[in-house]
Amino acid sequence: xxxxxxxxxxxxxxxxxxxxxxxxxxxxxxxxxxxxxxxxxxxxxxxxxxxxxxxxxxxxxxxxxxxxxxxxxxxxxxxxxxxxxxxxxxxxxxxxxxxxxxxxxxxxxxxxxxxxxxxxxxxxxxxxxxxxxxxxxxxxxxxxxxxxxxxxxxxxxxxxxxxxxxxxxxxxxxxxxxxxxxxxxxxxxxxxxxxxxxxxxxxxxxxxxxxxxxxxxxxxxxxxxxxxxxxxxxxxxxxxxxxxxxxxxxxxxxxxxxxxxxxxxxxxxxxxxxxxxxxxxxxxxxxxxxxxxxxxxxxxxxxxxxxxxxxxxxxxxxxxxxxxxxxxxxxxxxxxxxxxxxxxxxxxxxxxxxxxxxxxxxxxxxxxxxxxxxxxxxxxxxxxxxxxxxxxxxxxxxxxxxxxxxxxxxxxxxxxxxxxxxxxxxxxxxxxxxxxxxxxxxxxxxxxxxxxxxxxxxxxxxxxxxxxxxxxxxxxxxxxxxxxxxxxxxxxxxxxxxxxxxxxxxxxxxxxxxxxxxxxxxxxxxxxxxxxxxxxxxxxxxxxxxxxxxxxxxxxxxxxxxxxxxxxxxxxxxxxxxxxxxxxxxxxxxxxxxx
Amino acid sequence: xxxxxxxxxxxxxxxxxxxxxxxxxxxxxxxxxxxxxxxxxxxxxxxxxxxxxxxxxxxxxxxxxxxxxxxxxxxxxxxxxxxxxxxxxxxxxxxxxxxxxxxxxxxxxxxxxxxxxxxxxxxxxxxxxxxxxxxxxxxxxxxxxxxxxxxxxxxxxxxxxxxxxxxxxxxxxxxxxxxxxxxxxxxxxxxxxxxxxxxxxxxxxxxxxxxxxxxxxxxxxxxxxxxxxxxxxxxxxxxxxxxxxxxxxxxxxxxxxxxxxxxxxxxxxxxxxxxxxxxxxxxxxxxxxxxxxxxxxxxxxxxxxxxxxxxxxxxxxxxxxxxxxxxxx
Ligand code: HEM
Numbered sequence: 001x002x003x004x005x006x007x008x009x010x011x012x013x014x015x016x017x018x019x020x021x022x023x024x025x026x027x028x029x030x031x032x033x034x035x036x037x038x039x040x041x042x043x044x045x046x047x048x049x050x051x052x053x054x055x056x057x058x059x060x061x062x063x064x065x066x067x068x069x070x071x072x073x074x075x076x077x078x079x080x081x082x083x084x085x086x087x088x089x090x091x092x093x094x095x096x097x098x099x100x101x102x103x104x105x106x107x108x109x110x111x112x113x114x115x116x117x118x119x120x121x122x123x124x125x126x127x128x129x130x131x132x133x134x135x136x137x138x139x140x141x142x143x144x145x146x147x148x149x150x151x152x153x154x155x156x157x158x159x160x161x162x163x164x165x166x167x168x169x170x171x172x173x174x175x176x177x178x179x180x181x182x183x184x185x186x187x188x189x190x191x192x193x194x195x196x197x198x199x200x201x202x203x204x205x206x207x208x209x210x211x212x213x214x215x216x217x218x219x220x221x222x223x224x225x226x227x228x229x230x231x232x233x234x235x236x237x238x239x240x241x242x243x244x245x246x247x248x249x250x251x252x253x254x255x256x257x258x259x260x261x262x263x264x265x266x267x268x269x270x271x272x273x274x275x276x277x278x279x280x281x282x283x284x285x286x287x288x289x290x291x292x293x294x295x296x297x298x299x300x301x302x303x304x305x306x307x308x309x310x311x312x313x314x315x316x317x318x319x320x321x322x323x324x325x326x327x328x329x330x331x332x333x334x335x336x337x338x339x340x341x342x343x344x345x346x347x348x349x350x351x352x353x354x355x356x357x358x359x360x361x362x363x364x365x366x367x368x369x370x371x372x373x374x375x376x377x378x379x380x381x382x383x384x385x386x387x388x389x390x391x392x393x394x395x396x397x398x399x400x401x402x403x404x405x406x407x408x409x410x411x412x413x414x415x416x417x418x419x420x421x422x423x424x425x426x427x428x429x430x431x432x433x434x435x436x437x438x439x440x441x442x443x444x445x446x447x448x449x450x451x452x453x454x455x456x457x458x459x460x461x462x463x464x465x466x467x468x469x470x471x472x473x474x475x476x477x478x479x480x481x482x483x484x485x486x487x488x489x490x491x492x493x494x495x496x497x498x499x500x501x502x503x504x505x506x507x508x509x510x511x512x513x514x515x516x517x518x519x520x521x522x523x524x525x526x527x528x529x530x531x532x533x534x535x536x537x538x539x540x541x542x543x544x545x546x547x548x549x550x551x552x553x554x555x556x557x558x559x560x561x562x563x564x565x566x567x568x569x570x571x572x573x574x575x576x577x578x579x580x581x582x583x584x585x586x587x588x589x590x591x592x593x594x595x
Numbered sequence: 596x597x598x599x600x601x602x603x604x605x606x607x608x609x610x611x612x613x614x615x616x617x618x619x620x621x622x623x624x625x626x627x628x629x630x631x632x633x634x635x636x637x638x639x640x641x642x643x644x645x646x647x648x649x650x651x652x653x654x655x656x657x658x659x660x661x662x663x664x665x666x667x668x669x670x671x672x673x674x675x676x677x678x679x680x681x682x683x684x685x686x687x688x689x690x691x692x693x694x695x696x697x698x699x700x701x702x703x704x705x706x707x708x709x710x711x712x713x714x715x716x717x718x719x720x721x722x723x724x725x726x727x728x729x730x731x732x733x734x735x736x737x738x739x740x741x742x743x744x745x746x747x748x749x750x751x752x753x754x755x756x757x758x759x760x761x762x763x764x765x766x767x768x769x770x771x772x773x774x775x776x777x778x779x780x781x782x783x784x785x786x787x788x789x790x791x792x793x794x795x796x797x798x799x800x801x802x803x804x805x806x807x808x809x810x811x812x813x814x815x816x817x818x819x820x821x822x823x824x825x826x827x828x829x830x831x832x833x834x835x836x837x838x839x840x841x842x843x844x845x846x847x848x849x850x851x852x853x854x855x856x857x858x859x860x861x862x863x864x865x866x867x868x869x870x871x872x873x874x875x876x877x878x879x880x881x882x883x884x885x886x887x888x889x890x891x892x893x894x895x896x897x898x899x900x901x902x903x904x905x906x907x908x909x910x911x912x913x914x915x916x917x918x919x920x921x922x923x924x
Contacts, residue, residue: 079881079884079885080885080887080888082881083878083881083882083885083888086874086875086877086878086881087874087875087878087896089874090871090874090875090878093867093870093871093874094867094871096862096867097864097867097868097911101862103861103862104861104862104863131862132862245860254857254858301761301762304759304760304761304762306758306759306760306761307759307761307762310761310762310764311764311765312762312763312764312765313765313768314765333765334765334766334768334855335765335766335768335769335854335855336854337854337857344857346856346857348856348857508857510857510858515853515859518859519850522846522849523846525842525846526839526842526843526846529838529839529842530839533835533839570884571828571831571832571835573828573832
């Protein structure tokens with residue numbers, strides 16, 4: 001055991017070298033370096049590795065694997081290691097904010113590879129695009145949590161013992177404590193003084209113990225065990241958070257699905273655009289409810305010039321139908337997901353889905369759909385792709401640009417200068433050739449590989465790009481057929497395009513049964529932290545000495561001299577006040593006149 | 596003049612008042628230095644002799660509460676006109692600043708902390724409030740130079756972030772905006788004070804360990820400030836309050852992220868930095884409880900922690916890409 005002055009570095013040097021009560025087991029709460037589990041360890045196993053390391057003396061023959069293991073365990077669970085691991089964790093987290101991460105920004109990673117073709121593979125081999133699941137990041141936090149557990153367990157046991165132990169013996173020289181006070185009271189005796197002090201202390205939540213040492217009778221009192229309880233709850237709940245996140249996350253899934261106004265989808269794995277099941281997730285367990293998007297209402301700012309066109313509300317009106325057929329109209333908003341049948345449905349994106357119909361030269365429909373176009377900017381300039389593999393003379397691919405409020409840029413190009421439908425224009429480049437669909441390689445519905453195709457309408461072709469407004473039809477070049485841009489609101493007055501193009505909502509649908517556990521532990525973290533930092537833990541002693549009657553004839557009656565002293569266990573700025581107040585109340589109880 | 600114009604004008608006025616307060620506080624430090632020199636010459640011998648009782652020098656009452664051997668005469672300047680002027684100007688600045696913030700909120704019809712300009716306005720207001728509140732319990736007026744200086748710089752920079760009032764984007768329309776951002780700013784205000792105390796602690800402990808003759812040092816006013824171990828305790832007390840708020844911010848942010856983005860934690864840049872800051876301060880708290888890490892090392896952690904807070908606010912918001920693209924720039 002280290003000397004107690006070392007273990008209380010917060011105390012001024014004029015403190016007693018042996019702090020009062022340092023014999024009590026609960027003493028070590030102040031310094032977690034002095035681990036309870038070290039107690040009783042033989043010097044051989046405890047000290048040998050250090051001796052071996054420093055090279056003094058022969059290696060003890062008794063030092064075996066166990067000795068080393070113990071040594072490393074002690075190092076790992078020391079508070080110094082905890083600090084180093086915490087700092088290492090902070091440093092290890094930094095690169096993930098400097099380099100795009102696959103988990104949160106996959107497009108950024110692709111872009112990074114394109115921009116830095118030399119560096120990116122090196123960074124990738126160091127897992128810098130997956131920092132938070134990389135082996136080195138995991139190693140740091142796993143070590144930290146092993147250290148944490150190795151710290152919690154002995155402390156819990158220790159705390160449990162301390163709560164049942166007697167407050168420690170009263171130190172012999174209370175006057176050496178910083179928070180010390182002495183009073184003399186006449187006309188009272190030791191028993192009364194002790195009894196009154198005991199009452200006051202008990203009322204203030206102290207556990208009180210009587211001592212009689214070398215003729216001096218005293219009370220030893222301690223309070224604030226809750227501080228350590230809070231500390232343990234705090235640290236244990238951190239483990240709880242990690243376990244809930246790490247294991248619990250495996251029981252959930254996350255899926256994405258784009259739904260166009262008027263369409264619906266069924267909550268089953270095949271109906272998602274993409275789905276990431278957790279390790280333990282059973283796709284069969286999805287409740288097959290149906291969700292249809294009746295309307296997606298978007299409101300844009302129109303009165304505040306500084307924010308003109310900024311979206312101020314997205315509301316998805318949906319109808320949900322449970323597997324047993326109950327339909328309900330519901331709403332999804334940003335910040336207010338739909339929690340339904342064990343899933344959470346979030347509205348994370350929106351855009352336009354122009355309805356495009358392609359006919360062959362005879363007028364038979366070979367393609368018709370509302371095609372989601374991906375927004376490229378805040379004014380919803382959007383890009384989409386249509387693939388017509390069958391029904392026409394050749395395979396046809398269309399790359400479309402949609403402008404909700406088209407603004408000519410000259411030279412035939414457009415931009416959109418407002419996100420709502422004021423002057424919608426759809427501009428299509430037409431390609432013929434191999435769509436690459438038949439070879440079985442999956443292709444994104446949002447991109448068209450144009451390498452093996454020929455542009456027949458557009459900037460690189462003789463024919464200009466096809467431009468359509470809602471309700472218009474145009475002929476495809478080379479007599480391939482015709483294309484129509486449908487108007488979803490044909491009854492509107494001429495020039496009013498509101499509602500002419502359907503919107504889509506991109507929905508994220510999750511289930512994470514561990515989420516509530518994470519929250520529960522997080523709340524416990526805060527509660528534990530508050531308790532451990534706010535509840536003062538202190539020891540207080542009251543020693544009562546009897547004072548001989550003054551004067552040889554015993555004319556004046558006897559009295560007592562009372563010493564009050566306190567010792568903080570941890571941060572306790574109010575200890576001095578507490579001693580003052582104890583002395584004051586004790587004095588009052590013993591009949592001191594107060595004005 | 597509409598309300599927002601009034602708010603802007605009031606904020607400028609507050610900035611000017613803080614600048615004046617800064618001058619007054621600096622003047623006070625300069626005055627302390629010169630008085631320490633006088634009293635060091637006059638009072639040190641008697642202080643040594645009396646082993647730490649009160650002595651007086653000149654017309655003012657100066658208390659020398661430590662013998663010179665403990666690192667030099669310790670002088671507490673009990674009354675100082677420039678100090679009072681500094682506090683008064685700060686308080687006045689606070690009132691005007693509060694008016695600026697409230698009118699901005701009324702003009703915007705929402706809480707005045709939804710973009711960088713407003714974060715800066717409310718955040719600095721909280722720094723000043725925390726400082727003034729702490730002053731009622733503890734005499735930290737010697738930090739006035741630092742606090743008003745920091746606020747003047749931050750407010751000065753915030754003009755680069757000025758944006759007209761705009762409605763909240765849907766992702767910010769949440770009660771969590773009120774709670775999460777406010778608590779984060781409040782935590783920052785406490786951590787700022789802890790940072791200031793740790794800086795002074797470092798300087799103080801350096802000069803204590805140098806054990807130089809006071810008159811040989813230029814930073815003579817240090818003798819009028821608390822000893823480094825006391826500064827450390829004070830820094831710790833404000834930092835743990837800041838840490839509690841920060842912990843809450845982290846959790847509230849996760850709850851909000853769950854409803855706005857569909858996941859409670861996704862290692863977005865802002866989340867990463869909030870986490871880093873939290874971990875640094877956890878390290879700081881452990882350092883203070885560990886032999887060998889107390890004192891200078893833990894003070895450095897408090898300083899690094901606050902540097903990360905400033906980085907998170909100033910650099911991450913403006914230059915980093917991420918979901919928290921709400922700087923309004
Ligand atoms: C995930 C890592 C950890 C975090 C975030 C963390 C955080 C904290 C915080 C915030 C406190 C101050 C609140 C309080 O007093 O209850 C604290 C205190 C403490 N921690 Fe940890 N801790 C971690 C790991 C550890 C480990 C590994 C140990 C053991 C080696 C440890 C031992 C202690 C002790 C003994 C205290 C009390 C210090 C005092 O009395 O001031 N902690 N910890």
